[in-house]
Amino acid sequence: MEQTQFDIFLVATPGLEQPLACEARGLGWDPVIQPGGVTIRGGWPDVWRANLSLRGATRVLARIGGFRAMHLAQLDKRARKFPWADLLRPDMPLRVDTVCRASRIYHAGAATQRIARAITEELGAPLADDAPLTVKARIEDDLVTFSLDTTGESLHKRGHKQAVAKAPMRETMAAMFLRQMGFDGTQPVLDPMCGSGTFVIEAAEIALGLLPGRSRDFAFQQLANHDAAALEALRRHAPRPAPAIRFLGRDRDPGAIRMSRDNAARAGVDAVTDFEPGPIEQLERPDGPPGIVILNPPYGARIGNKGPLFGLYAQMGEVFRTRFAGWRIGIVTSDGGLAKATGLPWLPAGPIVAHGGLKIRLWQTAPL
Known part of the structure; x- marks a missing residue:
């Protein structure tokens, strides 16, 4: 996970991918529209800035790596060797979500169990349904891709609106x-x-x-690589x-x-x-x-x-x-x-x- 650039997926409200891409372009990224969102390339400072600055994204997923796995035993073995400690903290609870498509590993529940057990046994991090961090695993054509949900609570929750009317607009x-x-x-x-x-x-x-x-917290603040000073500098935007x-x-x-x-x-x-x-x-x-x-x-x-x-x-x-x-x-x-x-x-x-x-x-x- 030493790479400086990786894929960052900006989740959009379905139907609003196009204006989100325009917004990302205006902030200096080179977005590629996909169903359900927009992919940009960048490093961790881009992840922080995307969470802080984008008005149209609902969450920001950082693609942190992956491997091929043909069956559950292989998934278990390779998940144990994955460098989780680069990003996850042993004291921070997490949960795992898995989606399987067109793969020999087809049972998402069994895959989730193997990945979650590998992380807890190798790293020590506890599992919790309401954990502040979510590891998202996608298994497609036998390729396992891991992403971290770096946002936490949906980005439409800006932290200012306590009073809400009937049928509110996000x-x-x-x-x-x-x-x-x-x-x-x-x-x-x-x-x-x-x-x-x-x-x-x-x-x-x-x-x-x-x-x-500007007024809220994010899941990435619970990661091992979190840089509080860099986030504070970004928040001080004039x-x-x-x-x-x-x-x-x-x-x-x-x-x-x-x-x-x-x-x-x-x-x-x-x-x-x-x-x-x-x-x-x-x-x-x-x-x-x-x-x-x-x-x-x-x-x-x-x-x-x-x-x-x-x-x-x-x-x-x-x-x-x-x-x-x-x-x-x-x-x-x-x-x-x-x-x-x-x-x-x-x-x-x-x-x-x-x-x-x-x-x-x-x-x-x-x-x-």
Whole structure:
């Protein structure tokens, strides 16, 4: 494991691999898109930076090596010779996850048992289901590949949002939908159904250049090669000066507005965000340059019945058409019929994205 460069797999929300690749490219990596994510090449400092800096990845897997194994006895023998001590600590609990595909070793449970036993007996590390570290083994065409989950709790958990509304949008998804709309931190953003404020807070963080992982811990901090000083230096990334524009959230529920304000304060973006209660029919175009309206309205699949929603979407469309000339509108929904009920001039809908068992997509317009 002396190699300085190895494969690092950035796990994406299915359907959002493309914007994640764009984000990785913008941070200086050379990404290759694969189903379910993006592969980059790098060393451990890239692993730390990816966890800290990427807004669209849900986790970061470091490929640490592997070998061929035709049967369980061979897997056991070679797993015992693998240099686990280079990265794993004998005092740190871990768990092993195995996937088998098109291999003579086909029983994932038996393979997991052999690998886990090899690590505990050779290294001394205990096993635990809720361990902070996960070793992922993939056995495909008789080739065993080991990866470490260097993230731990999913990266959408930024560490700021304690209050959450019904059917919340994940931060990782919100960031990628903003990217798909061409948001680069210089345009105002308005979410007229802001819930717990995710779109607005992500937009404000991007504009201020704040690292998404600045307030949380990661699994890689439990590895034998962890460099606390290097991580601290990466965390001390200087934010950008506050922009002249503001990021606005509106919601008919005063409780959602209180939640959003609290979440924005914890994220350190309360100076550039503004949350006010109000229904969609009273929504007014903000002063200043045109920007982006983006929202995740109810779509019936999750929160009750669809019938009344067609009227709501038609009303939204009317408000945007008559009051938001020059603005671009983005709606995330699982129902194309609801999107079309707005009467807005949609561009071709974005790719299907998996969201809690639903298939949603971003519908967006050119400037109205």
